[in-house]
Amino acid sequence: MSNEGVIYRISGPVVTATGMSAAMYDVVRVGHEGLMGEVIELHGEKAVIQVYEDTSGIRPGEPVLNTQETLSVSLGPGLLTQIYDGIQRPLPTLEKEMGVFITRGVDADAFDLEKIWTFEPQVAVGDEVVGGQVIGHVQETDTIIHKIMVPPTASGTVKSIESGDFNVTQTVCVLEDGTEMQMMQKWPVRTPRPFQQKYAPDTPLVTGMRILDFLFPLAKGGAAGIPGPFGSGKTVTQQSLAKYSDAQLVVYIGCGERGNEMTEVLDEFPHLIDPNTGKPLMERTVMIANTSNMPVAAREASVYTGITIAEYFRDMGYDVALMADSTSRWAEAMREISSRLEEMPGEEGYPAYLSSRIAEFYERAGRVETLNGDDGSVTVIGAVSPPGGDISEPVSQGTLRIVKVFWGLDAGLARQRHFPAINWLNSYSLYPQSLDQWFRDNISQDFPEVRTQISGLLQIESELQEIVQLVGSDALPTDQQLTLEVARMIREFFLQQNGFHDVDAYCDIHLQYRMAKAILSFQDAAKSAMASGAQLGDVVNVPSRSDLMRGRFEKGYIDIIDSMVDTMTAEIAATVEDN
């Protein structure tokens, strides 16, 4: 059989071809317009293809051409600041070719192949190099050095190495065996990039969001799921993570969500400064936007495109964070394709392999020793959109089985405008143990103990609330009323954080610790004042406490918070004498 066949059947995004030799995951060109597709099933001499563009108007009998390549991404300088569709076509290029509406049949290089980059060699003639080894540096943006690596499968002795200005397709290094290397390489998206070994994570991904860093920390190289009903804050949380987390690189995947949300990121990020480096945020970001109305097959591919790019930067020794909003839309794309294939459905019509695909995806997160012996990580944060907000459904369950951090968004909290609407009672992180040493060494020796006290107070509050519901809070003894006040302070002063606030949207981890300590100081001062006869009402209402709480909205809070706490404790002590 040849590389060319003909279309036998078209059913939405799924096309069947006959008369063509094909292997699984071969990339094919479908119809007279050469629409891009991928072989996803073989049936006798028929090849079933998912097509990444709209198929209406295509007819049986039109040609299909097998490129015999697998679906791959292009990797090299030029990736950063880009915005791609699910199959790595740059959206600005598509705009140039097609106008504001995405039509079909247009190919686009992932980045400018002509652009000249300055290549600084890191190896010399005669050096032995192995897969993954860095042969040269390119300063891609102000913040990021793009490390040009030997493809994972190559190795040998350097025969020649260039230095100076080249485009990504020009050869910059040749090995004795004749292998030529360019700054651009390709990698199949469905195959994880190799590394030497996985390490246990021991460093937190510091996000600047108090509830996350303090109560439910995520490790660099870890995986987190954010399930929540519509309007509960998945996207705002993911965007905050993209803005403020201390990853060196961010891959943001808008998977089957709103067009305007991507526009927002595009409008906003170029003007935002990374609080960790002081450089424009866009320079560390790669975006993938395959919105809800773009072809579902490309949506299915988008998460693989994204994670492959993330792994590539990991292999350079960077800490990469990847956000996928929303993995449920990816799962639905799988379901749609699967049903067109007439596969035997599993739960709720999802294919039986749903949970293994989810697991495989999150398994590509991790902190690793790279092929070149460096230390790099991919942290994955996936939003989940459960129907009706009920997480007993397959995508939520498949995610929770594999991730170690669960940030559960709550419709009730969102309705009370308590943001981020993360439920502190049912969310969890399994990382604290492995991260505590880091917190002790870098923030404070007693960090874990402070966390335990804060979360303990929230637990007690929820138990007390049940009693309050029945008898009213006045019926409680004053020490328990104080506990309720302290817990309220935790919720309103500490957990609440407006994702759009100029100052408070990002909170330095050292400041987080001091704010938590401030709450405990309030509790201690109030307890001892009340033991000496002070009234709860007076203690709670000292003016310096509201000053302290409002302070978080002002710049420079970290410099004055300790003295504000001192003022507050002094005022609280003074309430004893007033009595």
Place this chain on the structure above:
Amino acid sequence: MTGKEYRTITDVKGPLVFLNKTEPVAFGEIVTLRLSNGTIKNGQVLDTSDDLVIVQVFEGTSKIDREAGVTFMGDVFKLPVSTDLVGRILDGAGRPRDGGPEIVADQKEDIIGAAINPYSRQSPNDFIQTGVSAIDLCTSLVRGQKLPIFSASGLPHNDIALQIARQAKLKDSDEEFIVVFCAMGITAEEYNFFRSDLERTGALENAVLFVNLADDPAVERIITPRLALTAAEYLAFEKDYHVLVIYTDMTNYCDALRQIGAAREEVPGRRGYPGYMYTDLAMLYERAGLVKGKKGSITQFPILTMPGDDITHPIPDLSGYITEGQIVISRELHQQGIYPPINVLPSLSRLMGSCIGEKTTREDHKSVSDQMYAAYAQGRELRGLVAIVGEDALNERDKQLLDFSGVFEDKFLRQTRDEDRSIEETLDLCWTLMSSIDTKYLVRLDQKWIDKYHPDNKA
């Protein structure tokens, strides 16, 4: 081009016709069926192969037998568009329904519509004043937004939609909207209500109506909103109009989708709706917005009735996952005799942040909106408590908040069907109403706005 007529129908099932031994038929191609009694029906290809073609028949398959002749029209479904559309009433398949002439086409547009490149979108940020206080204050509408009304049967969502259509304007501008109205499976009575209101106010001249009524073919509803949106896109992005698309009732549309899914024996998703309903709805809702370099815009106002008043039902649920907020109509408020019965608590406009404030509405808008919302939410919650412990158990603050919740509904929410309040009037009203609460309890109001706007300080 019209080709050969085939008489090769093998099966007819629900709205679907299966036939074999045809020419190579395009996916999505338009089909006409000629019945033995001379009736003509139309359809579209859902699945095509060398051996078998599946056609979805818009007018239903009643009276179709194996002898019916099937002709493939050589093209996908297109709508002839031109500015002549404005002022016209068309049926659910795009044919004149007002006795007027066929539309003389400037061009023909594929009704599926291509996705707007996310890179080419422009963020919506122009505040639309609807004159309805609850919406303008709490869920401000932005030009280019998709903001559905979540309602239920028997509630006055149509009145609200019409009031918005009549009153919607950009602040300090006379620029008018073209209304594209899309009826899907509503009753003739409801339709007449819309039509006569549009006629009465003269809005009909600036409107295009696509009408599929309850007794029109159900499957046709699949294309009706696509026609409406194709017309809207043409008017917005080719002719620079600002277009307001109102469609009602999305629930009937979704039920038509379910019917087709069932006939194809697809594995159903939740409550029998197809697994791809999210994507299908997104293909409609995402056809809202603004694009770079074009003057016009599309704002969408879909209306849906929640079966069983249940917001977790797949239709409101999947809509909420796509739209940029929602306006929720409450049966409880309606039964209290309040119009418009908008429950602001579960309502949300996600784009509100970008369109309110000093430059667009008024400097105190956000602060006032947060405070009104919080005070009302707390007051509503206290109603539950009072039912258990009695009003005497409340402290002063709680008493004031409880009373405020009543005032909020009676004075703030309540307005007449033709009452068009400017945003300043709405905000001033809020200040008057909030003055029934001690300022020390109004913790969400910035002091500087209290100094400037509170009635005590103004006098």
